Amino acid sequence: MIKLKDKIFEYLTKKGKILILGFGKEGKSTYDFIRSMDATLPIGIADMNEITCEKVLFDTNVFLHIGDNYLDACSQYDVIIKGPGVIIKDYLPPEIQKRITCQTDLFVHFCEAKTIGITGTKGKSTTTSLLYHILKTIGKKAILMGNIGIPVFDTIDEIEEDTICVMELGCHQLEFMRYSPNIAVLLNIYEEHLDHYLSMQHYIDSKKNIYRHQGREDVALLGNSPYLKDNDTMSIIVRNDLSSPNYYWLNDEELIISFKSNTIHIPRSKIETKLKGEHNISNILVCLTITFILGLDIDEGIKAIASFNGLPHRMENVGTYQDITYYDDSIATSIPSVIYAVQSLEVVDTIIIGGMDRGLDYQDLVDFLVTSSVRNILLLPDTNKRIHSLFDEVGTDKNVVSVKDMVEAVKIAKEVTEKGKICLLSPAAASYGFYKNFEERGNHFQNLVKENNS
Numbered sequence: 423m424i425k426l427k428d429k430i431f432e433y434l435t436k437k438g439k440i441l442i443l444g445f446g447k448e449g450k451s452t453y454d455f456i457r458s459m460d461a462t463l464p465i466g467i468a469d470m471n472e473i474t475c476e477k478v479l480f481d482t483n484v485f486l487h488i489g490d491n492y493l494d495a496c497s498q499y500d501v502i503i504k505g506p507g508v509i510i511k512d513y514l515p516p517e518i519q520k521r522i523t524c525q526t527d528l529f530v531h532f533c534e535a536k537t538i539g540i541t542g543t544k545g546k547s548t549t550t551s552l553l554y555h556i557l558k559t560i561g562k563k564a565i566l567m568g569n570i571g572i573p574v575f576d577t578i579d580e581i582e583e584d585t586i587c588v589m590e591l592g593c594h595q596l597e598f599m600r601y602s603p604n605i606a607v608l609l610n611i612y613e614e615h616l617d618h619y620l621s622m623q624h625y626i627d628s629k630k631n632i633y634r635h636q637g638r639e640d641v642a643l644l645g646n647s648p649y650l651k652d653n654d655t656m657s658i659i660v661r662n663d664l665s666s667p668n669y670y671w672l673n674d675e676e677l678i679i680s681f682k683s684n685t686i687h688i689p690r691s692k693i694e695t696k697l698k699g700e701h702n703i704s705n706i707l708v709c710l711t712i713t714f715i716l717g718l719d720i721d722e723g724i725k726a727i728a729s730f731n732g733l734p735h736r737m738e739n740v741g742t743y744q745d746i747t748y749y750d751d752s753i754a755t756s757i758p759s760v761i762y763a764v765q766s767l768e769v770v771d772t773i774i775i776g777g778m779d780r781g782l783d784y785q786d787l788v789d790f791l792v793t794s795s796v797r798n799i800l801l802l803p804d805t806n807k808r809i810h811s812l813f814d815e816v817g818t819d820k821n822v823v824s825v826k827d828m829v830e831a832v833k834i835a836k837e838v839t840e841k842g843k844i845c846l847l848s849p850a851a852a853s854y855g856f857y858k859n860f861e862e863r864g865n866h867f868q869n870l871v872k873e874n875n876s
Contacts, residue, residue, distance in 0.1 A: 426529075426532055426533055426534070426578055426581055427455070427458075427459065427578050427579070428459075429532040430455075430528050430529070430531075430532050430578075431455075431456070431459040431460070433528070433531075433532070434456075434501055434503075434528075435460075435463070437500050437501035438499075438500025438501060439464070439466070439498070439499045439500045439501070440456065440463070440465045440466070440499065440500075440501050440503065441465070441466040441467070441468060441487075441495060441496060441498070441499035441501070441502045441503070442456075442465060442466065442467045442468070442503050442505075443468050443469075443493075443496065443502050443503065443504045443505060443508050443522070444468075444469055444504060444505025444506075444507050444508040445467055445469040445471075445473055445475070445478075445505070446505050446506075446507050447505075447571075447573060448505045448506060448524075448525055448573045449467070449469070449503075449505040450475065451525065451573035451575045451576050452503050452505075452525060452573075452575060453465070453467065453478065454575075455575040455578070457481075462483050463483065464483045464484075464485065465483065465484055465485070466484070466485045466486075466487060466495055466498070466499055467484055467485070467486055467487070468486075468487035468488075468492040468493070468495040468496070469487075469488060469492055470488075470489065470490065470492050471488070472488060473486055473488060493510075493513050493514060496514055496518050496521070496522075497518055499521070500521060501521055501523065502518075502521050502522045502523070503523055503524060503525065503528075504522050504523070504524050504598060505524075506524070506569070506592060506594035506595050507594065508594075509617075509618050510522070510597070511618075511619065511620050512620060519598070522598045523598060523600075524595055524598055524599070525573055525574050525575050525595075526539075526568060526574055526589065526591060526595045526596075526599065527595075527598060527599045527600060527601055529574040529575070529578070529587075530599070530601045530602065530603055531600075531601040533581065533587060534583065535581050535582065535583060535584070535585040535586070535587055536585070536586045536587065536604055536605075536716075537587045537589065537603035537604050537605070538553065538586065538587065538588050538589065538603055538604065538605040538606075538607070538712065539568075539589045539591045539602070539603035539605070539606050539607065539632050540553070540588075540589065540590055540591065540607040540609070540708075541590070541591045541592065541593070541596060541607065541608055541609070541629055541632050542607070542608060542609025542610045542611070542629075542645065543609075543610055543611055543612040543613075543756050543758070544609070544610060544612065544701075544754075544756050544758050544759040544762070545609045545610065545701060545704070545705050545759075546569070546590050546591075546592075546609060547569075547570060547590055547733055547736065547753060548697070548702065548705050548732065548733055548736060549607070549609060549705040549708055549709060550566070550568075550570055550588055550589070550590035551566070551570065551590075551730075551733055552697075552705060552706065552709050552727070552730050553588055553708075553709045553712055553713075554566040554588045555726060555729070555730045556709055556713060556723050556726040556727065556730075557586055557588065557713075557718075559722075559725075559726035559729065560718060560719060560722040560723060560726055562586055562718070563582065563584055563585050563586065564585070564586045564587075564588055565577050565580055565581065565585055565586070565587055565588065566588050566590075567587060567588070567589050567590075568589035568590040568591055568592075568595065569589075569590040569591055569592040569594075569595060570590040574587075574589065586716075587603075589603065591632055593618070593619075593625060593628045593629055594618065596628045596629060596631040596632055597628040597631070599631040599632070599635070600631075600635060601635050602631065602632055602633050602634060602635040602636040602640065602655075602657075603632070603636075603640075604636075604640050604641070605640065605641045605642075605643070605712060605715065605716075606632040606633035606636060606640070606641070606642045606643070606657075607632075607642075607643040607708060607712070608629060608630070608632055608633060608642070608643070608644050608645060608650060609645045609705075609708065610645045610646075610647050610758075611625075611626055611629055611645075611647050611649045611650065612756055612757065612758050613756075613757070613782060613783060617780040617781060626649050630654065633655045633657060634654060634655055635655075636655050636656065636657035637656065637657065638656050638657065638658075639657075639658075640657040640658070641657060641658045641659075641660060641715055642655055642657050642658070642659050642660065643660045643661075643662075643670065643708060643711060643712070644659060644660070644661050644662070645662050646661075646662040646663060658682075660681060660711065660715070664678075668680060668681050668682065670707050670708065670711040671707075672703060672704060672707050674690075675689065675690060676688055676689050676690060677690065677693070677703075677706075677707045677710065679707075679710065679711050679714050681711070681714060681715055684714075686714065686720060688710065688720070688724065690703075692724055693706060693724065693727060694727065694728040695727050695728065695730070696728075696730065696731055696732060697730070697732055698737055698766040698767065699737075699762055699763070699765065699766030700762075700765075700766070701762045701766070702766075706727055709723070709727075710723055710724065733753065734750075734861070734864070735750050735751065735752040735753045735860060735861060735864035736751060736753045736754075737749055737750075737751050737763055737766065737767065738750045738751070738864070740867075740868050740871050740872075741871070741872070743871065743872075743874075743875035744836070744841075744875060745841040745842055746835075746836065746839045746841065746842075746843065746844070746845055747843070747844045747845070748835075748844070748845050748846075748847075748867075748868075748871045749763075749767060749770075749844055749845070749846045749847070749848075750847050750864045750867055750868055751763045751846060751847055751848035751849075752847055752848075752849065752853070752860045752861070752863045752864030752867065753860050753864070754848045754849060754850065755777075755849065755850065755851060755852050755853075755860065756850065757782065757784065757786055757787045757850050759848070759850070760773075760775065760787060760848040760849075760850045761786075761787065761790050763846060763848045764790075764791075764794060764796060764846065764848070767844055767846060769795075769842075769843045769844050770794075770795070770796050770843070770844045770845075770846045771795075771796065771797050771798060771839045771840045771843035771844060771845065772796070772797070772798035772799075772800065772835045772838060772839040772843075772844075772845040772846070773791070773796050773798070773799055773800070773845075773846045773847075773848060774800045774802065774828075774831045774832075774835065774845070774846070774847045774848070774849070774867075775787070775799065775800070775801060775802065775805075775809070775848060775849050775850050775851070776801045776802030776803065776804075776805040776806050776809060776849055776850070776851050777802055777803075777804070777805060777849045777850075777851030777852055777853055777855075777856060777863075778804060778805075778851055778852040778853065778854045778855045778856070779804040779805045779808065779851070780851070780852060782850070782851070784805070784808070784809050784812055784850070785812060787809075787850055788809065788812040788813055788816060789816065791820065792813070792816055792818045792820065796820070797820060797821055797838075797840070798820070798821045798823070798834075798835070798838045798839065799813070799820055799821065799822045799823070800823050800825050800831045800834060800835060801822065801823065801824045801825065802825060802827070802828065802831060802849065802851075802856075803824075803826065803827075803856075804855070805850075805851050806824040806825070807824065810822060810824050821838060827856075828863070828866055828867060828870060829870060832867065832870040832871055832874055833874060836874050836875070847864070847867045849863070
């Protein structure tokens with residue numbers, strides 16, 4: 423049997439000249455993959471930023487295209503392997519965009535093992551990690567990969583016929599996907615990443631690529647969103663809708679799963695979990711639905727949930743200091759995620775929000791906070807001025823303060839948060855421009871909390 427890596431490499435070399443577009447974590451992974459197959463194959467690397475990787479700089483068979491006009495290099499290559507951080511919009515003509523692929527697309531195209539892809543504006547990291555935990559706990563050979571921080575090419579040597587590949591897929595990976603995983607999950611769609619796309623519809627279309635190219639034996643789990651009412655796939659659709667032939671559903675008493683005329687009812691009382699919030703019960707339901715579809719022991723799956731500790735920077739309890747409990751929700755870059763966090767924690771007195779301005783409409787968040795029990799709202803740049811003006815427009819007696827940085831936010835939070843209550847970092851904004859990623863932002867917050875209370 424031809425190895426997966428051989429299939430991918432043969433496909434790429436038959437296409438012609440190869441360009442790695444974007445040299446972040448995934449771009450570096452693509453370079454390592456190609457060089458593991460052929461040490462001298464000429465390849466191009468294009469990136470807005472300078473390349474400092476020594477092995478690339480000393481590689482005489484690499485052609486660098488660096489700087490503001492790096493996208494111009496695309497016209498010189500036959501196949502373009504794009505990293506998730508590269509924004510295309512309409513900067514490249516359609517005939518060149520047809521040459522774009524990505525690691526995940528190549529992997530899904532040629533992988534013969536079971537592939538499960540999970541996306542959504544919110545909840546995808548928790549759901550992906552929980553499903554992986556369930557599968558590993560009940561004894562399946564599962565590998566976690568994708569947008570969770572593990573480029574799929576980094577796992578390629580571990581894939582065997584009985585492996586279950588669990589992939590978190592962000593919209594940036596899905597944008598140029600022309601193949602879809604065997605089981606595709608689209609949890610929800612909300613306004614997000616509008617700096618990356620020409621329109622909201624472009625973002626929606628990118629998300630739908632997770633299931634759009636499935637075959638008749640594949641399965642798509644679709645959340646309850648007005649954007650997901652169509653049937654633009656030939657696969658088996660499982661909806662969050664009791665009126666659907668195949669469905670998953672949650673009510674006050676139980677979780678219900680129905681697939682191919684087989685229905686199970688799981689009492690809520692059977693679910694033991696460390697995850698907070700009703701939205702996480704929905705994520706658990708999705709994981710159990712996939713467990714059921716795979717024909718695995720559902721009771722073993724339920725047992726596995728109890729030992730899942732959740733994700734770092736996702737409503738992570740940093741600790742209680744001087745009778746104030748601090749929570750790090752740095753991963754929350756969408757407005758619905760922030761609202762769910764406040765609702766789940768219930769006694770939030772101070773919230774720290776803001777960051778890179780991607781043009782999101784913050785009106786719903788402002789309206790929610792105005793009517794919530796949160797008293798102190800600390801606004802980080804660059805979104806602070808725009809959000810502050812929204813509070814001014816609606817009028818509120820809340821303590822709304824624009825701060826210059828996280829240092830000032832944590833200092834003020836310690837002073838104003840009521841004893842016995844919570845200070846929550848839940849930004850509703852990306853970290854870029856201030857931090858390398860949401861992890862660095864969350865770690866900075868946690869360190870400041872501890873330093874201010876030492």
